Amino acid sequence: MSDETSATLSNFITDIIDEHLENGRFDHVHTRFPPEPNGYLHIGHAKSICLNFGTAQQYGGLTNLRFDDTNPTKEEVEYVESIKADVKWLGFDWDDRLYFASDYFGVLYEYAIQLIKQGNAFVCDLSAEELRQYRGTLTEPGKNSPYRDRSVEENLDLFKRMKAGEFADGSRTLRAKIDMSSPNLNMRDPVMYRILHEEHHRTGDEWCIYPMYDYAHCVSDSQEHITHSICTLEFEDHRPLYDWYLDQLGIFHSQQIEFARLNLTYTVMSKRKLLQLVKEGTVSGWDDPRMPTLSGMRRRGYTPEAIRTFAETIGVSKANSVVDVELLEHVLRDDLNNRARRVMAVVEPLKVIIDNYPENGEEFFDVAYFPYDRENSPTRPVPFSKEIYIERSDFMEEPVKKFYRLAPGQEVRLMNAYYITCTGVVKDADGEVVELHCTYDPESKGGMSPDGRKVRGTMHWVSARHALDAELRLYDYLLTKADPYDIPEGGDFTDNINPDSLQVLTGAKLEPSLKDAKVLEPFQFMRQGFFCADYDSKEGALVFNRTISLVDTWAKMQK
RNA sequence: UGGGGCAUGGUGCAAUGGCAGCACAGCGGACUUUGAAUCCGUUGAUCCAGGUUCGAAUCCUGGUGCCCCGGCCA
Numbered sequence A: 001m002s003d004e005t006s007a008t009l010s011n012f013i014t015d016i017i018d019e020h021l022e023n024g025r026f027d028h029v030h031t032r033f034p035p036e037p038n039g040y041l042h043i044g045h046a047k048s049i050c051l052n053f054g055t056a057q058q059y060g061g062l063t064n065l066r067f068d069d070t071n072p073t074k075e076e077v078e079y080v081e082s083i084k085a086d087v088k089w090l091g092f093d094w095d096d097r098l099y100f101a102s103d104y105f106g107v108l109y110e111y112a113i114q115l116i117k118q119g120n121a122f123v124c125d126l127s128a129e130e131l132r133q134y135r136g137t138l139t140e141p142g143k144n145s146p147y148r149d150r151s152v153e154e155n156l157d158l159f160k161r162m163k164a165g166e167f168a169d170g171s172r173t174l175r176a177k178i179d180m181s182s183p184n185l186n187m188r189d190p191v192m193y194r195i196l197h198e199e200h201h202r203t204g205d206e207w208c209i210y211p212m213y214d215y216a217h218c219v220s221d222s223q224e225h226i227t228h229s230i231c232t233l234e235f236e237d238h239r240p241l242y243d244w245y246l247d248q249l250g251i252f253h254s255q256q257i258e259f260a261r262l263n264l265t266y267t268v269m270s271k272r273k274l275l276q277l278v279k280e281g282t283v284s285g286w287d288d289p290r291m292p293t294l295s296g297m298r299r300r301g302y303t304p305e306a307i308r309t310f311a312e313t314i315g316v317s318k319a320n321s322v323v324d325v326e327l328l329e330h331v332l333r334d335d336l337n338n339r340a341r342r343v344m345a346v347v348e349p350l351k352v353i354i355d356n357y358p359e360n361g362e363e364f365f366d367v368a369y370f371p372y373d374r375e376n377s378p379t380r381p382v383p384f385s386k387e388i389y390i391e392r393s394d395f396m397e398e399p400v401k402k403f404y405r406l407a408p409g410q411e412v413r414l415m416n417a418y419y420i421t422c423t424g425v426v427k428d429a430d431g432e433v434v435e436l437h438c439t440y441d442p443e444s445k446g447g448m449s450p451d452g453r454k455v456r457g458t459m460h461w462v463s464a465r466h467a468l469d470a471e472l473r474l475y476d477y478l479l480t481k482a483d484p485y486d487i488p489e490g491g492d493f494t495d496n497i498n499p500d501s502l503q504v505l506t507g508a509k510l511e512p513s514l515k516d517a518k519v520l521e522p523f524q525f526m527r528q529g530f531f532c533a534d535y536d537s538k539e540g541a542l543v544f545n546r547t548i549s550l551v552d553t554w555a556k557m558q559k
Numbered sequence B: 001u002g003g004g005g006c007a008u009g010g011u012g013c014a015a016u017g018g019c020a021g022c023a024c025a026g027c028g029g030a031c032u033u034u035g036a037a038u039c040c041g042u043u044g045a046u047c048c049a050g051g052u053u054c055g056a057a058u059c060c061u062g063g064u065g066c067c068c069c070g071g072c073c074a
Helices: A012-023 A043-058 A077-090 A101-117 A128-134 A152-164 A213-223 A233-249 A271-279 A294-300 A304-314 A325-337 A371-376 A512-516 A553-558
Strands: A030-033 A062-067 A098-100 A121-124 A173-176 A191-195 A209-211 A228-232 A255-259 A341-343 A349-354 A362-368 A379-385 A387-391 A411-414 A419-427 A433-441 A468-475 A502-510 A523-525 A529-533 A542-549
Touching: A012 A043, A012 A228, A012 A255, A030 A043, A030 A228, A043 A062, A043 A077, A043 A228, A043 A294, A043 A304, A062 A077, A062 A101, A077 A294, A077 A304, A098 A101, A101 A121, A101 A152, A101 A173, A101 A191, A101 A209, A101 A213, A101 A233, A121 A152, A152 A191, A173 A233, A191 A213, A213 A228, A213 A233, A228 A233, A233 A255, A294 A542, A304 A325, A325 A529, A325 A542, A349 A502, A362 A371, A379 A387, A379 A512, A468 A512, A502 A542
Parallel strands: A030 A062, A062 A098, A228 A255, A341 A523, A349 A433, A468 A542
Antiparallel strands: A121 A173, A173 A191, A191 A209, A349 A387, A362 A379, A411 A419, A419 A433, A468 A502, A523 A529, A529 A542
16 A cells, blocks of 8 residues: 555545646646735635646645735735645645735736726725725615726826825725626626735835735735636626736636635634734644644644545535534544653642552563554553652542542553552641552553452552653543534633633653653654643743544533 | 525535435444544435426426515725
8 A cells, every 4th residue: 555645535626626637728737826915824724735736736736825915014925834734734735836815916016007008997086984985785776987988098197106105005096897787796897906006925115006915915926827826615606807907918827616614612813813812822832732824733743644534525515504512533543642751740730658668679671652553662661660640530548430540549550650549638727638558469460360360450660769740731522512602692612711721730640761752753652642742841941732532421421 | 476596415516317325413333542634334415396307306387485686885
């Protein structure tokens, strides 16, 4: 088997492509991913990236990365850098085909002049407010602009002067001359250029007029000979305009195809709202591990493979839908399960003293990192001694039915070490359990007794003397409701923010081998979940993120 | 009758006139030195009404429901 990312996928988009290939409209496939650099990429963009790069790959074609940077008031270099890093991290390569819509400002301008000369565009002096009134409504046609019939010469002169900076922002626009009575509002003489005396992150102050999306996007696609321009559903109404520009200009005609964007339960997916969370300090930044951004998910411990598998699993269609976040979690666990080394870490420690173990005794067990494949697994030494920590939740003084873990008089197995039996419970003045006394069976070394007696409970542990202290960051959904927009009267989505989405545990105890854990390297803390060291982690001040907990059947049974 | 689009188990996606299937979730069991993973089994769906056809999720007609569109944003 080759490990090529994808089997052949079939969906409504490949159906269209197949048709184009058969009828000769195109003889190859070339797509593009066109982010606007006004925010960080999120899991919804990942769907689009995988779709664009994946589809082209499937047909032996190429994919360009093109920044849609036609609005200097919102766009920043910080965003273009983060976007490039995220696309690469996801595992896709645009080679030398990195483009910007701003690369085409020159040709866009020349084509605009052509359109003016053809009588397809005119300079309009209506204000934004007037323009809105002239546009009409959903059910009533609009009215022609009083400037619609200017001569070609006058339009040319005015447009050049717009470019030359002679007019104030908002005072004039260049508009396509189409049909003010079209039932499609996008065709009612849409604005092509607006005046914006604004510094652009790439072109500086070279321009003070900027093209609108509809005009810039189709021409950009055409310039790059993009065969299939894949975008989201809300642009379906724009397709006639997309086609109109290309037809009037008589240039290479890309085919726009629309698909339904990703929605996830318990997740807000709009860049505007994510920006709001960052600005209001609800999260620590775009890369906060609770964010659905690629940078946040990366920091959280997601792998690119998991995200790609997810994109493949959810498929693509034109039906609005909401994917259950549990599916994302499933592919994450599945991926991590196959790659994470198993180690022991106690999240909420409870001290255990093994009374019959030698006072200063110490021994090291050679433990496989991959217990399901011991023969081929690398190992590390794990120290054991008289005092250890176990998980607080692994002890119950009065065990409920089917509780197989530690309880007074009950015997359990310490993973890879010994069987122990609880013989005593020490409490503080408040009745809180602070310490346990146990005895161990020396015969059970390694975790099996010669008599073969059954021990139901198997627990992880860490030698107290050798333990590493660490801070653990446990994450929950950022929102309390599956539908972020299930909002109380008069509120907004921030009313649904989960106040407990971040839980910081400072007293965790880790096995010593974790001292050398590399940032973002995935581990499974056995019986707890998958964790990775955070960017903040330093020697002597370790910090681990819980990427995702293990499935917890026991917890479900307790409900 | 503004225009455009979409309806298949709880969720997402297949089936392109021929036995409605896959994944997740759920439920039951086996196994287990992770109450994980794995394995086995299982509940559950074609928006409605007509029509065409030997046969309709698929084609036709008429409904219903949901989404998008009135930025000089993308």
